[in-house]
Amino acid sequence: MPPTSPRAEAIAKLRSKVESRLNHTHEDRIQQLAARLQSSLQSPFDKAGSVQALGCSQHAVRSDSGAGQIRLADVFDELLASDQAHRMAQLKEEVTFRExxxxxLTEALERSQLEASLAKQQQQTTDAQLAKASTSAALLETELRRLQQDHETLAQQVPSLSTGKALAERAAAVGETRAATAEALLSSKSQELEQLQVHYKRLLSDQQAELERVRQQLHRQATEQSKAASAAATREQDLLREVQAANSSIIELKTAVAAERSSGRGAAVRV
Incomplete structure (x- = not known):
């Protein structure tokens, strides 16, 4: 899980604090190591004296031989490195523990913030439900008042309603009487209607029979007219043939007359 912003800030502050502590205690730690080293290198005759300061110890080390200076520097470096490594390991453990x-704490803070957000949402939901319930209660109270007013109005109208009920009952009795009369009249009218239907059916049957008779008569007349038309057509053809024959005879007579006239003129000319 990547570090959140509060966690990163806390780690940065912790590292800054550790670095500050290292910077402040570095010189003091070197002086303590130098004093311990000087004390371990002193001869039994020198152990009775007090331990010199760091500057005096370094001056005494430089006054020794070259081999002693190398050994002292190596031991000092080794002790310093060992102490620094031990100190750095402790500081790393402390940093890891603090991280x-x-x-x-960051997770707890996030959980607390999440719980606070959920609680806030629940509170908002509860407030909205309370507001809705208050509105519903106000509406119900208004509706109850209206119902009470309607009940009072109806209670005031009970006497007039009783009178109206009596009038309605009397009107219902009159209506029932009229309904019985209308039913009897309807029964009588139904009988008359049945009689009229029988009469109309008989008239319709008679009219259909008359119509059939007229249709047959018209059919016979049409047949006779067709026969007469056919005979007239035949007669017309005969007359046409007779006219044509008469026309032919007239033409022949005219031709004969013309011939006679021609022959008469020729005889007259010869005379």
């Missing part, structure tokens, strides 16, 4: 603590 875990910061991570745990």
């Amino acid at each position: 875990r603590e910061v991570y745990r």
Whole structure:
């Protein structure tokens, strides 16, 4: 899980604090190591004296031989490195512990913030439900008042309603009487209607029979007219043939007359 912003800030502050502590205690730690080293290198005769300061110890080391200076520097470096490594390991452990603590506190803070957000949402939901319930209660109260007013109005109208009920009952009795009369009249009219239907059916049957008779008569007349038309057509053809024959005879007579005239003129000319 990547570090959140509060966790990163806490880790940065912790590292800054550790670096500050290292910078402030570095010189003091070197002086303490130098004093311990000088004390371990002193001869039994020198152990009775007091331990010199760091500057005096370094001056005494430089006054020794070259081999002693190398050995003292190596031992000093080794002790310093060992102490620094031990100190750095402790500081790393402390930093790791603090980082875990910061991570745990950050998670707790995030959970608290999430719970606070959920609680806020629940509170908002509850407030909205309360407001809705208040509105519903106000509406119900208004509706109850209206119903009470309607009940009072109806209670005031009960006497007039009783009178109206009596009038309605009397009107219903009159209506029932009229309904019985209308039913009897309807029964009588139904009988008359049945009689009229029988009469109309008989008239319709008679009219259909008359119509059939007229249709047959018209059919016979049409047949006779067709026969007469056919005979007239035949007669017309005969007359046409007779006219044509007469026309032919007239033409022949005219031709004969013309011939006679021609022959008469020829005889007259010869005379």
